[in-house]
Amino acid sequence: LRRGGRFWECLDQIPRPPGYPIIGNLFDFMKTPEQMFLSERKLALEYYPIFSLNILGSASVNLINPEDIELVLTDTKQNTKSFLYNFLHSWLGTGLLTSGGQKWQNRRKILTPAFHFNILQEFIQIFNEETKGLVDDLEKECHKPFIDVVVPITQFTLLSIGETAMGIKLDSEDKDKDGYKSAVYKIGRLLAYRTPRPWFYNDAIYSLTPAGRKEKKVLKTLHTFSESVIAERKKYLPNSYSSRKRLAMLDLLLKYKAEGANIDDKGIREEVDTFMFEGHDTTSMALCFCLLLLANHKDAQEEILKEMETVLDDDTPTYAKLQELKFMERCIKESLRLFPSVPFISRVSGSEIKTKTGYTIPKDCMVNLQIYDLHHSPHVFPDPEKFDPDRFLPENIQKRHPFAYVPFSAGSRNCIGQKFAMLEMKTALCGILKKFVLEPIDTPKDIKFVADLVLRPKGSIKVKFVPRHD
Numbered sequence: 001l002r003r004g005g006r007f008w009e010c011l012d013q014i015p016r017p018p019g020y021p022i023i024g025n026l027f028d029f030m031k032t033p034e035q036m037f038l039s040e041r042k043l044a045l046e047y048y049p050i051f052s053l054n055i056l057g058s059a060s061v062n063l064i065n066p067e068d069i070e071l072v073l074t075d076t077k078q079n080t081k082s083f084l085y086n087f088l089h090s091w092l093g094t095g096l097l098t099s100g101g102q103k104w105q106n107r108r109k110i111l112t113p114a115f116h117f118n119i120l121q122e123f124i125q126i127f128n129e130e131t132k133g134l135v136d137d138l139e140k141e142c143h144k145p146f147i148d149v150v151v152p153i154t155q156f157t158l159l160s161i162g163e164t165a166m167g168i169k170l171d172s173e174d175k176d177k178d179g180y181k182s183a184v185y186k187i188g189r190l191l192a193y194r195t196p197r198p199w200f201y202n203d204a205i206y207s208l209t210p211a212g213r214k215e216k217k218v219l220k221t222l223h224t225f226s227e228s229v230i231a232e233r234k235k236y237l238p239n240s241y242s243s244r245k246r247l248a249m250l251d252l253l254l255k256y257k258a259e260g261a262n263i264d265d266k267g268i269r270e271e272v273d274t275f276m277f278e279g280h281d282t283t284s285m286a287l288c289f290c291l292l293l294l295a296n297h298k299d300a301q302e303e304i305l306k307e308m309e310t311v312l313d314d315d316t317p318t319y320a321k322l323q324e325l326k327f328m329e330r331c332i333k334e335s336l337r338l339f340p341s342v343p344f345i346s347r348v349s350g351s352e353i354k355t356k357t358g359y360t361i362p363k364d365c366m367v368n369l370q371i372y373d374l375h376h377s378p379h380v381f382p383d384p385e386k387f388d389p390d391r392f393l394p395e396n397i398q399k400r401h402p403f404a405y406v407p408f409s410a411g412s413r414n415c416i417g418q419k420f421a422m423l424e425m426k427t428a429l430c431g432i433l434k435k436f437v438l439e440p441i442d443t444p445k446d447i448k449f450v451a452d453l454v455l456r457p458k459g460s461i462k463v464k465f466v467p468r469h470d
């Protein structure tokens with residue numbers, strides 16, 4: 001009623017799965033996190049290219065086709081994140097991922113230099129050192145019938161973001177770090193629980209519920225960790241920053257603050273929380289799924305090895321050498337197609353959107369861009385479940401719509417860390433594949449997912465690591 005006739009008039013034209021009066025499609029989503037994930041996939045397959053949902057008057061439009069996804073991602077009027085991101089405010093505040101308008105523009109401008117090519121080049125040495133630690137850990141465990149790769153890989157990505165962007169060395173035995181990792185899992189679960197329950201959307205009401213009280217405890221762990229990261233880095237603050245032209249992320253923010261720029265302690269914590277999370281969890285999942293796929297595709301594994309032998313000889317990879325690993329890159333890209341770490345993103349329409357498919361999305365409506373379903377659609381990728389790195393040969397990319405593949409989103413709000421992530425994943429793969437042959441235990445079909453902040457498996461991802469004897 002509040003939204004008026006035009007809103008519902010437009011929305012009612014868009015295909016919607018049958019629901020009930022008042023509650024709408026609520027029962028499609030009042031399910032376990034695993035069933036919720038499957039429900040969305042089923043709807044996307046059935047209703048491609050577009051469908052709407054209405055849960056107790058909370059409406060959304062879901063886009064699955066590249067043409068309409070392009071319309072949203074290239075229009076700055078559609079840049080505002082939907083209210084779903086508000087649920088992250090108690091954790092990430094309004095950092096780069098969750099902010100909008102002028103604040104987002106200022107922060108993006110401040111933080112972009114922290115991911116400049118010169119900075120990334122310096123990070124390769126850290127990625128190599130952390131890869132060595134990862135390979136040592138895998139060596140200790142490789143006598144076992146399998147390793148759940150999520151455990152060592154998450155450790156690797158967390159240590160890597162700590163040492164690169166934050167400039168601190170996290171102790172691999174550190175209890176706070178372990179508490180942080182499990183808190184990230186817990187908050188993801190709580191958000192998945194809250195999202196389909198509009199009666200918990202009000203913060204005051206939610207805070208009184210058992211889930212809200214649990215969230216408060218989890219937030220304490222998350223914030224204690226990020227505050228300790230900032231305190232640790234502050235110990236090493238130089239008196240003057242002028243000696244180095246380019247600074248990594250946390251130093252850059254601390255410098256801006258010291259110089260009186262428009263960022264305070266709260267702002268710095270927002271970004272540390274944002275980058276600690278976005279910088280480790282997404283890359284960790286991407287790398288885990290890549291290892292799963294390579295274990296199941298020995299031919300690709302051997303081809304990567306041959307390429308490594310030609311390009312790297314026996315050296316540790318440098319920035320320039322990593323650029324030359326073209327086949328490895330295609331494998332990572334294909335892995336991110338099948339397992340995009342961020343399965344969907346969400347916006348609110350800043351104006352009416354006339355879709356290429358002939359519908360009108362009303363203004364002020366939640367618009368979800370279903371990246372996972374776009375990447376798995378047979379309309380977009382023939383034989384979509386097949387692992388085929390050649391889909392990313394230049395001549396094949398050219399045949400596709402430019403927005404058919406968007407694991408890092410696209411447009412002005414794209415992922416600021418995408419180059420960082422690719423370099424980190426390539427360095428880790430070089431270290432791992434040089435030492436081990438990956439053997440399959442789980443197959444991709446065995447993996448069940450849960451609705452979460454990132455594409456998360458329900459249980460473990462099991463791979464066998466067999467030491468390589470030259």
Ligand code: HEM
Pocket residue numbers: 096097098108165274275278279280282283286340341342345346406407408409412413414415416417418420421
């Ligand atoms: C494979 C790894 C990664 C994937 C698949 C990924 C994916 C994405 C996607 C899809 C978005 C858009 C989110 C949205 O619109 O709501 C995003 C944004 C973002 N990502 Fe990543 N990401 C990855 C790695 C990283 C890393 C390593 C960092 C930091 C070092 C990072 C930091 C961010 C930040 C801060 C944003 C918000 C950017 C903005 O709105 O200006 N990401 N990422």
